[in-house]
Amino acid sequence: MSRQSLAVLKGVGPKTIQALQHLGITTIEDLLTAFPFRYDDYRPQNLAELVDQEKVTLRGVVVTAPVLVRFGRKKNRLNFNLLIDNQAVLVTFFNQGYLAEKVIEGAELTVFGKWEAARQRLMGIKLLSFNKQEQLAGVYRSSKEIRATQLQKLVKQAYELYHGQISDLIPGKLQKKYHLLSRQQMIHDLHFPADQLTAQAAKRTAVYEELFLFEARLQYLKQIDQQPNGLKLNYDNQQLKKFISQLPFELTPAQKRTVNEICHDLHRPVHMNRLLQGDVGSGKTIVAAIAMYAAVTAGYQAALMAPTEILARQHADKLFHLFQPLGINVNLLTGTTSAKSRQRRELLQQLAKGSIDILIGTHALIQNGVEFKNLGLVITDEQHRFGVNQRQALRLKGNEPDVLALTATPIPRTLALTVYGEMDVSIINELPRGRKPVRTFWLKKNQLKRAFSFIAEQLKQGKQAYLVTPLVSESEALDLQNAEQLLTDAAKFFAPEYQVGLIHGKMKSDEKEQIMTDFTAGKTKILVATTVIEVGVDVPQASVILIVDADRFGLAQLHQLRGRVGRSSTQSYCLLLADPKTDYGRQRLQTMTETTDGFVIAQRDLELRGQGDILGRKQAGLPEFKVADPIKDLKVLETAQVDAAEIINQSNFGKTTETKPLDEYLQQQLQLELGFD
Structure with missing residues (x-):
């Protein structure tokens, strides 16, 4: 039933199928689980019961x-x-003048609408036929292409045809334990409830089922990863200790702990799938470098995929200087390396022969023709920037290589269960020694010159500065205009003593590279930028960042931007320039001035916004739940995780009549995720 095409329904042709696809509905299963987001109550009410501005039936x-x-x-x-x-x-x-012919003096009518108490008036929405009396009606998400009423009719038709094929996915013992409805009853009562209590009972079951199935999928993936078919990297422990001892700084206790956790995984014959989570500037890169060195001493190659070319080049430069004295060959492959160039052909030949030990790159690493001789470790930086399929494509470049994902996006516990549930997590929860927290100040927009004067004082001390403008995704032209206006204002104030540069997303890669090279070398003292500098850019001499229109950024993004400074032992500053019009905007800026702890900020962001966009739209990897809310339903989520782990880890999972439907469902979901239909 779940994979049955929508074309089997009456009245569903190519146009309707396309309209439904735009709503994320491609199968009968999708249609039956496209639940109403609220209900209109079509049961007539007494005038004494009515509440002003609420929808009522009279x-x-x-x-x-x-x-x-x-x-x-x-x-x-x-x-x-x-x-x-x-x-x-x-x-x-x-x-709705066409209704006039249905309004006949002396006739009884039922009307649904919004009650206006002051005028004792009902603002009509629809006239109801008698079959709509005494019941609730689900209100569905719709679009210009397909009306909610049409969707409702299709759901009814699909349920009548296929309700007999709906199997329970939650094992019977859990249904009994929590007094849950059968899946068939739940789907029926969410679409066609007799009353509010019936709808609430069905939603209670649906919330648990959705969270249970999600956690079961994560446990299923984790179990597959932990099969003893991974690589066992027999790295040279003495060489590794010597390498760490010769670093120009001592690792923090948190870095040492995470290195031990990763190395323990590398040495096991079980596939590693680990997340290294640490706040901006906490030193994740050196931990990743140690892991790569371990892989190389074991005779394997390592690959690191970064989301932007700027970040990939920065990683390549750092690792080249770190590993060159040890005779380790580090190379870079990006999308700007022409597919037909001699340089690319030679690089790919060396990679296939095994003479390149570590390859750094962007998504170019997963293109056809990029073949490793013996890939043992795959690292993705800012892993939420890559989709599941992209991460999987890099992993498939080797024979079950170990996987390490890096993220500087702190995630509170309330979301860690949903975003990284299938991974083991290592956390670097302290900054390197000598680092001072960035001091943050909120200024009004008419204080731009005051901010410039403060920056000038920093420049006199040999420091550098970022000036950041927000992106307006609807208008690249406006983005550029805002950045160029800031460039003009800055040049007018700081020239000719200090050189001001500009970098933005529409520039060619070689232009961006030259601008970043000039800034890193100190030739350019001030860099005007859009959020292209948000992730990973590391210039220790930059001690101040000014963020213009800061209220147009989310908290997580503001924290990432602030992380571009404070990367040395000198005191650094973040200046937020904004006149927010909403309480939400003011609360975000206030939070930034009160704490530099990324985990505190993430939790505050969660409280202010809810779960919807905590990591950035679509890039986050955060699941879109249909009925559950992992914030409000956190206790259910935690219970579902424990239950799912217990069921999936049973030795006879999938072999009993109770668990077979769940096993088949999870196998199907895994195939869909990996692109197999």
């Missing part, structure tokens, strides 16, 4: 002839009076 006798008033092009108003509880109530419909 039934009465028409006591005046309908009056249709036309005004403007295609605009009209229909008025009539209903007698309800011996009281006349005015009913008004806008732009």
Whole structure:
């Protein structure tokens, strides 16, 4: 039933299928689990029960002839009076003049609409036929291409045809333990509830099922990864200790702990799938470098994939200087390396022969033709920037290589269960010794010159500065205009003593590279930038960042941007320039001035925004739940995780009638995720 095409339904042709696909509905299963987000109550109410501005249903006798008033092009108003509880109530419909022929004096009518208490008026939404009385009606998410009423009819048709094929996915013992409905009953009662209590009971089951199935999928993936078919990297422990001892700084206790956790995984014959989570500037890169060195001493190659070319080049430069004295060959492959160039051909030949030990790159690493001789370790930086398929494609470049994902996006516990549930997590929860927290100040927009004066004082001390403008995704032209205006203002204030540069996303790669080279070398003292510098850019001499229109950034993004400074032992500063118009905007800026702890900020962001966009739209990897909310339903989520782990880890999982449907469902989901239909 789950993979059955929508084309089997009456009235569903190519256009309707396309419209449903835009709503994320591609199969009968999708349609039956596209639940209403609220219900309209079509049961008639008494006037004494009505609440102002709420939607209500009223039934009465028409006591005046309908009056249709036309005004403007295609605009009209229909008025009539209903007698309800011996009281006349005015009913008004806008732009539904065609209803006039159904409004007959002396006839009984049922009307659904919004109640206006001050005028004792019902703003009509629809006239109800008798079969809609005494029931709730689900309200569905719709689009311009497909109306909610059409969706409702398709759901009804699909349920009538396929309800007999709906299997329970939650094992019976858990259904009994939590007094849950069967899956068939749950789907029926969410779409066609008899009353509010019925709908609530069905939603309770649906919330648990959705969170349980999600956690079961993560446990299933984790179990597959932990099969003893991974690589066992027999690295040279003495060489590794010597390498760490010769670093120009001592690792923090947190870095030492995470290195031990990763090396323990590398040495096991079980596939590693580990997340290294640490705040901006906490030193994740050196931990990743130690892991790569371990892989190389074991005779394997390592690959690191970064989300932007700027970050990939920066990683390549750092690792080249770190490993060159040890005779380790580090190379870089990006999308700008021409597919037909001699340089690329030679690089790919060396990679296939095994003479390149470590390859750094962007998504170019997963293109066809990029073949490793013996890939043992795959690292993705800012892993939430890559989709599941991209991460999987890099992993498939080797024979079950170990996987290490890096992220500087702190995630509170309330979301860690949903974002990284299938991974083992290592956390670097302290900054390197000598680092000082960045001091953050919030200024009004008319204080730009004051901010410039402060920056000038920093420049006199040999420091550098970032000036950042927000991106307006709807208009690249406006983005550029904002950045160029800031460049003009800065040049006017700082020139000719200090050189001001500009970098933005529309520039060619070689232009961006040259600008970053000039800034890193100190030739350019001030860099005006869009959020292209958000992730990973590391210039220790940069001690101040000014963020213009800071209220247009999310908290997580502001924290990432602030992380571009404070990367040395000198005191650094973040200046937020904004006049927020909302409480939400003011709270975000206030939070930034109060703490530099990324985990505190992430939790605050979660409280302010809810789960919807905590890591950035679509890039986050955060699942879109249909009925559950992992913030409000955290206790259910934690219970579901424990239950899922217990069920999936049973030795007879999938072999009993109770667990077979769940096993088949999870196998199907895994195939879909990896692109197999």
